[in-house]
Amino acid sequence: MVNKTLVAAAAITLSSLALTSCGDSDASSGTDNGGSGDGAITMGFAQVGAESGWRTANTKSIQDTAKAEGVDLKFTDAQGKQENQIQAIRSYIQQKVDVIAFSPVVETGFDAVLQEAKAANIPVILTDRAVDADPSLYKTFLGSDFVVEGEKAGQWLVDNAADADANGDGTINVVQLEGTTGAAPAIDRAEGFADKIAADDSIEVTASQTGDFTRDGGKQVMESFLQSDDSIDVVFAHNDDMGLGAIEAIEAAGLEPGKDVKIITIDAVKDGMTALSEGKINYIVECNPLLGPQLMDLAQKVLDGEEVPARVLTEESAFTPEQAAEVLADRQY
Numbered sequence: 001m002v003n004k005t006l007v008a009a010a011a012i013t014l015s016s017l018a019l020t021s022c023g024d025s026d027a028s029s030g031t032d033n034g035g036s037g038d039g040a041i042t043m044g045f046a047q048v049g050a051e052s053g054w055r056t057a058n059t060k061s062i063q064d065t066a067k068a069e070g071v072d073l074k075f076t077d078a079q080g081k082q083e084n085q086i087q088a089i090r091s092y093i094q095q096k097v098d099v100i101a102f103s104p105v106v107e108t109g110f111d112a113v114l115q116e117a118k119a120a121n122i123p124v125i126l127t128d129r130a131v132d133a134d135p136s137l138y139k140t141f142l143g144s145d146f147v148v149e150g151e152k153a154g155q156w157l158v159d160n161a162a163d164a165d166a167n168g169d170g171t172i173n174v175v176q177l178e179g180t181t182g183a184a185p186a187i188d189r190a191e192g193f194a195d196k197i198a199a200d201d202s203i204e205v206t207a208s209q210t211g212d213f214t215r216d217g218g219k220q221v222m223e224s225f226l227q228s229d230d231s232i233d234v235v236f237a238h239n240d241d242m243g244l245g246a247i248e249a250i251e252a253a254g255l256e257p258g259k260d261v262k263i264i265t266i267d268a269v270k271d272g273m274t275a276l277s278e279g280k281i282n283y284i285v286e287c288n289p290l291l292g293p294q295l296m297d298l299a300q301k302v303l304d305g306e307e308v309p310a311r312v313l314t315e316e317s318a319f320t321p322e323q324a325a326e327v328l329a330d331r332q333y
């Protein structure tokens with residue numbers, strides 16, 4: 001049986017961290033592996049936060065699928081803080097869940113807690129973002145290829161360079177709104193984008209700063225870019241939310257987003273696709289957040305002792321304004 005005092009102490013510590021947790025947090029109901037005792041899988045999921053439309057859609061997919069498939073899901077929102085994610089994973093180890101899954105807020109600093117999970121014989125599944133850690137510490141990594149996403153964004157700009165020089169000064173002046181510093185999507189999308197635009201030396205990233213994947217962050221950084229540079233042609237935002245914030249700043253500066261300043265973003269959430277269909281964004285590279293079904297399927301296979309691929313890629317596309325208008329109605333997120 002799980003040691004109730006220990007679990008109670010862990011639960012108190014976690015709640016004092018103002019972590020939001022839902023699902024059945026009463027581990028004492030379980031068998032000695034912390035499971036719900038009726039053979040269902042008990043999964044501990046440590047989520048990054050609720051920073052963007054993508055993240056909330058990702059959370060919904062995981063929670064809805066767990067419910068539909070009878071997985072006993074313990075869920076925490078780390079509010080963007082790595083120490084909260086590590087605490088949550090430690091609490092799942094103490095609760096002896098069957099499997100742990102999480103999306104690492106940043107790439108580094110998870111080795112120790114992954115070692116602890118391995119020592120406790122609890123398999124770990126990475127979803128969405130990667131870690132810089134020994135791959136033997138997790139069973140598989142389910143998520144997008146962020147470098148390819150950055151390459152798709154860069155390639156679109158190279159293919160559309162002719163009308164990207166809005167101010168006609170012969171250079172295509174790009175400002176970049178980066179995702180969370182140290183996060184795999186921020187690092188990889190910047191890398192992929194830079195690789196592709198290198199093909200055209202009239203395209204130059206003249207400023208680049210993190211907006212932390214939030215709408216407000218994108219707006220504030222774009223305001224500062226506009227104050228210091230009146231020749232911006234293109235904004236490359238690592239996610240729709242920062243692109244939507246940039247639109248607010250561009251309009252406040254009396255400029256027309258999508259025309260005076262071209263905008264390229266990544267995610268393809270509903271609000272982004274709506275702005276794209278209105279021509280305020282020029283191109284969106286999709287990053288699929290609906291990882292719930294694949295995650296629960298992988299967890300079942302891992303617990304059945306089946307071999308799973310070390311890397312499972314998600315299917316995703318990219319959209320122009322015309323294409324967005326066609327698909328907007330039946331988008332799931």
Ligand code: GZL
Nearest residue numbers: 051052054055128185213239
């Ligand atoms: C990408 C995901 C990123 C999204 C952002 O898979 O990690 O984090 O692009 C989200 O919207 O905040």
Ligand code: ZN
Nearest residue numbers: 165169171233
């Ligand atoms: Zn120009």
